[in-house]
Every structure is written in structure tokens, then in C-alpha cells.
Amino acid sequence: MMPELIKTRIELPEMLVLEILLKLHVKSLTRFRCVCKPWYSSFETHHFITKHYQNNLKNSNLNLLFKRCHGDTRDDIHYFSQLSTDKDQNFRVKQTIHLPVFENLVHAPSIYGPCKGILCLGDLGGIGNNVALWNPSNREFKILPQSKVQRPPGLLEFTSINCLGFGYASQTDDFKVVRFVTYYFEENLDEGLLADWTTQVELYSLKNDSWKEIPFPGVHAFASTLFNNYVNGFIYCHAVAVVHHILSFDMVNEKFLTSQLPEFGGTLEQYYLELLDFNGLLGAIFYPREGTDKSFDLWVMNGSWTKQLSVESILGVERPLGFWKNGELFLESSNQELVLFDPSIQELRNLGIHAYKETMHITAYVESLDPLNGRSENEECIIRRPAEGESN
Structure with missing residues (x-):
């Protein structure tokens, strides 16, 4: 005769449960609201x-939201796309949003x-x-x-x-x-x-x-x-x-x-200026208005302006779109494609995403x-x- 199986229930401390839940995606937490009232209350x-x-x-x-026009003119319909950040499908379009x-x-x-x-x-x-x-x-x-x-x-x-x-x-x-x-x-x-x-x-x-x-x-x-x-x-x-x-x-x-403004060595008649959050500090990026052989200078304010990064002569790009996790820079190419530049190895990677010129906008959010x-x-x-x- 087989001995009767004894079922045991392991109770985890509440604080440990909450620490685990804190690591989950919002989509999962939204589903778990229905598990019990204490969880629902905690999430609020x-x-x-x-x-x-x-x-x-x-x-x-980070998550990536991409806005663009996929038509032949600037006046065609613009729309949003959610890009994958998974390692096996990095920067592929997962869904479109209207x-x-x-x-x-x-x-x-x-x-x-x-x-x-x-x-x-x-x-x-x-x-x-x-x-x-x-x-x-x-x-x-x-x-x-x-x-x-x-x-x-x-x-x-x-x-x-x-x-x-x-x-x-x-x-x-x-x-x-x-x-x-x-x-x-x-x-x-x-x-x-x-x-x-x-x-x-x-x-x-x-x-x-x-x-x-x-x-x-x-x-x-x-x-x-x-x-x-x-x-x-x-x-x-x-x-x-x-x-x-x-x-x-x-x-x-x-x-x-x-x-x-930082004394970047040029004038705003010659250079574009964009302001951004760079690792919790105010950043200012300058790049030439003319030509497709672009350079990019990043200045950071930490008590005073200092030059954080200087990228010289990237051929075939138009304008910056934003930074990625490890300092890589999303750019719009002269062929109206989304590319990613890694300044540490000076590598330009084509991501295979197209848009009509100057309609790309990429947003990285937590x-x-x-x-x-x-x-x-x-x-x-x-x-x-x-x-x-x-x-x-």
C-alpha cells in the first residue's frame, strides 16, 4: 500500500512576495490585480x-515607441509602432498603434x-x-x-x-x-x-x-x-x-x-541644438545643419558645461533621434532608414525600418x-x- 501523499502549503513572507511582484511587467501586474484584494491594494x-x-x-x-510616416510624402498618414527590445528580435516592429x-x-x-x-x-x-x-x-x-x-x-x-x-x-x-x-x-x-x-x-x-x-x-x-x-x-x-x-x-x-548655452565653437545658424536628459543631467547635442557627413557633440551640465562625447564624421546620416541603453545613438540615415551608431566601436547598424524623410521620432520609456x-x-x-x- 502506497503511503498517502502529504500536501504542504508554503507560505512566503508578505514582504518577499511584494519584492517578487516589483520585478514583474505592468501587463502581468494588471492581470494579478484579480488574485486577491491585498495585491490589488498594494499595486495602488x-x-x-x-x-x-x-x-x-x-x-x-526600456521600451521603444516609434512614430513615422510610411508613405511617399510628408502629408501621408503618420502612425505609431511599438518596437521589440527582446535580444532575439531587437528593434523589430511588434505592433502598430492608432x-x-x-x-x-x-x-x-x-x-x-x-x-x-x-x-x-x-x-x-x-x-x-x-x-x-x-x-x-x-x-x-x-x-x-x-x-x-x-x-x-x-x-x-x-x-x-x-x-x-x-x-x-x-x-x-x-x-x-x-x-x-x-x-x-x-x-x-x-x-x-x-x-x-x-x-x-x-x-x-x-x-x-x-x-x-x-x-x-x-x-x-x-x-x-x-x-x-x-x-x-x-x-x-x-x-x-x-x-x-x-x-x-x-x-x-x-x-x-x-x-x-555651452560655448560649443559654432553658431546656431550653422548647428542644430537639441536638449535631453543624459543620465540624470541636462545634455545639449549639437550637429551641423548642412551636409550628410555629420558630427555630433554632446555637452553635459554638472555645475558647468563639459563636453561628454564627440563623434566625428559619420557618413550618410541626417539627424539624431535619441540615445539607447549603452550610449548608442539612434540616427536617421540619408536613405530615410533607422540606424544605430555605437560610438565605442564606431559601428553603424542598419535596423531595416523605413520612413519618409524627417518624420521619424523614437521614444525610449520605462x-x-x-x-x-x-x-x-x-x-x-x-x-x-x-x-x-x-x-x-
Whole structure:
């Protein structure tokens, strides 16, 4: 007679269980919410959300979102693609994503961020007022309310957003959006009707779910949409008053500050400038406006500006798109293909992904559980389609 099997149940300490759960992807945690009420409650706490994000950041668990136009002209439909970061299928298109909220925009929304895994989408330079926050990890989407800031009298209906920034105020645990809005109106002069304009600066708080007006800093600002320009509680953009300089915005104190550009040995008539977060510090990358034999200089602010990286003479590339995990640089080639340059071995790798010229935008983000108090992608009719069998 076989001895009766004795079933044992091993109880793991609660803290150990939570440490294990902290290492899981957001997709898995979303499913596990239904396992038990304590798990569901734990996933909602600020402590768990913050530690989960920090674990992903520490381990460089990056995801890639790619925006492009795949047609023959700039005015063809733009769309988003999720790229694989798995070692066996690195940078292959996994799925395409359609955002109907912005379907009336020819060039699709511009992307700002990421900030703690959250993206901000807006119509930079356009006449629409739609701005949205999106967490592509937990698939939550929030269309921001229309601003109720009082407008000057006599305005035309045409308005445009010419600068937008997105960041996080850690002291109040609040995501904020700042935007420069230009309004146009007509003046009756002796020689006839002329269009004039004025600019207001508006600040949105996710915690308050509302916009308010803040003082205009008196400069023309240009947001960087190629790189993340939120760094440690500040957002940065290129600004012009009498001279070129950097305009920063303190997310906690809600104040504008100015600082000098690095003395990079050229002029902004000759070089493009992009601002970015480089390992937790403000970075500025310069590259020539002319030619396809490009050089790239990266300067980093750590008390003072120092040159961090200099890449000389990469043949057949147009512009930088962003950095990858180990300092590799995504670039757009002269053939409108996505390429990856490794400065440590001076190697240029073609990734086989095509787009119409100057429509590529790549965003590397870390998974986050941060809630937006919005709606699910399904409720917003956002469509994700697998890319099996599709050409890159």
C-alpha cells in the first residue's frame, strides 16, 4: 500500500512576495490585480508604484515607441509602432498603434517626455487644442480639459501652441504640462486690417485637473520634440530674446529661469541644438545643419558645461533621434532608414525600418504604474494591431 501523499502549503513572507511582484511587467501586474484584494491594494500605493518604476529604471528596462510616416510624402498618414527590445528580435516592429483622438492631424501629435513612463501628446504649431497624457504600459489615456484661462478681447478663432513641456513635481506628486499659446486678433489701422498676436503661458496640473495662467517670461521658446527635456524637476527648451539661451521651468516652484548655452565653437545658424536628459543631467547635442557627413557633440551640465562625447564624421546620416541603453545613438540615415551608431566601436547598424524623410521620432520609456485618472485605451478606441507579416 502506497503511503498517502502529504500536501504542504508554503507560505512566503508578505514582504518577499511584494519584492517578487516589483520585478514583474505592468501587463502581468494588471492581470494579478484579480488574485486577491491585498495585491490589488498594494499595486495602488505610492510606495509600490515608485519602487516598481525605480527598479525598471535601475535595470534599464526600456521600451521603444516609434512614430513615422510610411508613405511617399510628408502629408501621408503618420502612425505609431511599438518596437521589440527582446535580444532575439531587437528593434523589430511588434505592433502598430492608432490614436483616433488625433486622427484629424496630418502629422499626428508631437510627443513630449517620457516623464516617469508617461507621455504627453499635443499638436505643436497646429490650430488644435487637444493635449493628452498617455501611459502606454498600463494603457491608460487622458484627454486634458479645455483651458478656462481668460482670453484677451477681439481674438480671431485661430490659435497655435508653439511650445509645450511636460514634467513631474515630486514634492506634490503631480504631473504638469506647460504651454505657450499664441492668439491672433485684428487691428483696424488706416491702411486696413492687420493681424496681430499675443502669447500667454498656461500650466496644467493633473492633481487639480485644470489649467491656469502663469507669468510670461518674455522670450520666444522652442520645445525639443526629439529628446526628453525633463531633468530632475525641471523642463528645458531653447529660447530667444536678444541672444540664444536655455529657458528652464521649475515644476515645484512654477518659476522660469534662464541659463547660458555651452560655448560649443559654432553658431546656431550653422548647428542644430537639441536638449535631453543624459543620465540624470541636462545634455545639449549639437550637429551641423548642412551636409550628410555629420558630427555630433554632446555637452553635459554638472555645475558647468563639459563636453561628454564627440563623434566625428559619420557618413550618410541626417539627424539624431535619441540615445539607447549603452550610449548608442539612434540616427536617421540619408536613405530615410533607422540606424544605430555605437560610438565605442564606431559601428553603424542598419535596423531595416523605413520612413519618409524627417518624420521619424523614437521614444525610449520605462514602464510605470502611475495612474492618470483617465480612461482605458479601449474606451478611447485606441487600436493596437500585431505587425506579423508587415514590412518594417
